Amino acid sequence: MFLAILACSLFFAKPAPACTSIRLRASDGSVVYARTMEFAIVMDSAVMMVPRGYARTGTTPEGENGLKWTSKYASVGVNNGGDMPFLVDGVNEKGLAIGLLYFPGTVGYMKYHAAEASKTVAPWEVGSWILENFATVEEVKQGMGSITVPAVVVKQMDFVPPLHYVVNDASGKSIAIEYVEGKLHVHDDPLGVMTNSPSFDWQMTNLRNYVNFSIVNVPPVKVGGITLTGFGQGTGMLGMPGDFTPPSRFVRAVAFSASALPAKTGEEAVLEGFHIMNNFDIPNGVSRQGKKDEHGNIVADYTVWTSAADLKAKRYYFRTYENSQIRSVDLMKMPLDAKTITTFSMTAPEVIKSLNP
Numbered sequence: 001m002f003l004a005i006l007a008c009s010l011f012f013a014k015p016a017p018a019c020t021s022i023r024l025r026a027s028d029g030s031v032v033y034a035r036t037m038e039f040a041i042v043m044d045s046a047v048m049m050v051p052r053g054y055a056r057t058g059t060t061p062e063g064e065n066g067l068k069w070t071s072k073y074a075s076v077g078v079n080n081g082g083d084m085p086f087l088v089d090g091v092n093e094k095g096l097a098i099g100l101l102y103f104p105g106t107v108g109y110m111k112y113h114a115a116e117a118s119k120t121v122a123p124w125e126v127g128s129w130i131l132e133n134f135a136t137v138e139e140v141k142q143g144m145g146s147i148t149v150p151a152v153v154v155k156q157m158d159f160v161p162p163l164h165y166v167v168n169d170a171s172g173k174s175i176a177i178e179y180v181e182g183k184l185h186v187h188d189d190p191l192g193v194m195t196n197s198p199s200f201d202w203q204m205t206n207l208r209n210y211v212n213f214s215i216v217n218v219p220p221v222k223v224g225g226i227t228l229t230g231f232g233q234g235t236g237m238l239g240m241p242g243d244f245t246p247p248s249r250f251v252r253a254v255a256f257s258a259s260a261l262p263a264k265t266g267e268e269a270v271l272e273g274f275h276i277m278n279n280f281d282i283p284n285g286v287s288r289q290g291k292k293d294e295h296g297n298i299v300a301d302y303t304v305w306t307s308a309a310d311l312k313a314k315r316y317y318f319r320t321y322e323n324s325q326i327r328s329v330d331l332m333k334m335p336l337d338a339k340t341i342t343t344f345s346m347t348a349p350e351v352i353k354s355l356n357p
Contacts, residue, residue, distance in 0.1 A: 018287065018301050019101040020249045020280040021166050022257040023174055023192025024273055030266030033097040033168040033192075034273030034308040035089060036280050037078070038287075038301045045305065047318065047344040048087060049076045049334045050132065054341070058129070059122035061112050061152050066120040071132035074336040076316045076329050078307060078346070085341055086128045093331060094135035095170030095311035098127045099194065103164040106197040108181045112150035122152040123163045126177075130167060137173040141186055149179060166194035170311040176200040193253040196246035203250045210251055213237050215259040244287045244301075249280055266310040270317055273308045274326060281306070284321070305346065323348045 021035035037043075052074050058066025077090015077098075088100040109123065121129050126149060134140045151160040165177040166189065174189035180199055187200045195203065214236035220229045230238075237255060241248035256276045263269035281303045288300035307318040314331040329344060 018244050018246065018249065018280075018282060019099075019194075019196060020253050020277070021099050021101065021192075021194045022253050022273065022276060023168050023172070024257060024260070024263070024269045024276075025172055026263045026266050026269040028265050030269055030310060030312040031095075031168065031170055031172045032266060032269040032273050032308055032310055033091070033099070033166075034270075034277050034306070035099050035101075035166075035194075036277055036282075036303050036306045037089070038282055039304045040299045040301050043304050044081045045078050045088075045346055047076065047316065047329055047346060048079050048085070048090075049329065049331065049338075049342040049344075050074060050085070050087065050128065051334075051338040051341070052336055053339075054132070056125075056128070056132070058120055058125055059152055060117050060120040061150055062114065062117065065117050066122070066125075067118060067129070067147060069129065069133065071128075073132055073135065074331065074334070075128070075131040076314075076331040076334065077131075077309075078305065078318065080124060086125050087131060088124070088127060089307055090127070090131055091309040091311060091314060091316055091331065092131040092135075093314055093336060095314060096131060096135055096137070096140070097168045097309045097311055098130050099166045100124070100127050100163050101166065101194055102162055102196050103178065104162045104197055106199050107162040107164065107179055108183075109151040109160070109179045110148050110182055110184070112148065116148045119146065120148045120150060123149055124154075124161055126163070126165060130165070135169075136171065137167055137169045137175050140167050140177075141175060144177060144184060144186055149184075164194075164200070168192060168311060191254050191258065193250060193257060195250040195253065198247070203247060206247055207251065207254060210240075210255075213240070213255060244282060252279060266312050266315075270308045270310055270315075271326075274306065274317075274319070277306050277308075318346065320346055320348075323350045325351065 018038040024032045054071040060066045073092040075092040077087040080088045091097040168174045174192040176187040176189045178185045218235040220227045284302035285300045305320045317328045
């Protein structure tokens with residue numbers, strides 16, 4: 001019980017993580033979704049494979065009396081700490097991927113009525129519900145209206161996690177799902193990018209502030225009879241916002257994912273995705289709150305883990321802050337009709353290889 005409470009507290013602590021997600025397409029038709037997970041506390045996350053036929057019950061503000069469903073599709077991804085069985089990030093056997101990202105200050109969940117308990121799902125359960133019931137983005141768009149997602153308190157923390165969701169499928173379609181002022185909003189996400197607050201439509205509007213950006217260098221400019229040239233490569237994106245705020249990360253994520261040369265294969269796109277996500281990797285301590293917590297610890301968000309999913313191959317990749325080696329789990333090599341969840345530890349020390357004899 002203590003470990004379960006601890007795991008829950010790790011994921012649902014109140015500091016707002018700075019998650020970033022992108023989508024890439026390879027020349028062979030593969031689609032890759034990649035993201036970072038930032039947090040201010042060490043998370044006890046694990047990689048999990050949820051089999052077909054796994055029974056679920058959603059959580060309502062009254063307790064575990066919500067929507068009941070049985071997983072139609074198997075899925076693999078990362079859970080939210082300890083042995084908690086819901087995925088915050090993952091891909092299913094049809095190539096549908098989901099990412100839960102923090103949405104503080106903007107989220108406004110739906111109103112709850114006891115009569116709707118049988119169709120209610122808690123915010124942190126939405127990701128698994130999507131992965132286990134749908135095969136494409138279009139199916140998700142059609143199905144989202146069938147559930148109620150209210151503000152459900154995590155009892156151990158007395159806290160409602162503020163979340164929104166990015167969904168990608170193997171065809172390359174992407175959507176952003178948000179609850180604002182009590183209403184469901186499903187946005188087409190043609191660029192495949194997601195960060196945090198403000199809302200997705202605000203982030204897309206903010207891109208218009210950067211219409212001057214170019215992936216090619218700015219040509220020389222004549223001023224007062226002299227010619228001015230740039231100092232080197234990259235003048236087309238001079239002024240790119242480099243801080244860790246969600247709007248700045250959104251702009252950078254669009255710029256990098258849209259301008260990267262297309263990879264030939266899904267595996268190459270996965271590696272490209274990790275390279276791009278390097279630009280959003282936050283070292284521990286550089287993004288912190290001004291006050292220490294009640295135990296005197298510095299509260300600093302950092303990149304706990306980074307993941308990528310090949311939606312064609314149904315293969316899930318990850319690395320952690322403690323171990324930069326990329327590891328993977330091939331969903332299609334797993335026992336998809338197993339009776340229980342399969343868990344893989346994400347904990348492993350960094351291995352530095354010496355080249356000395």
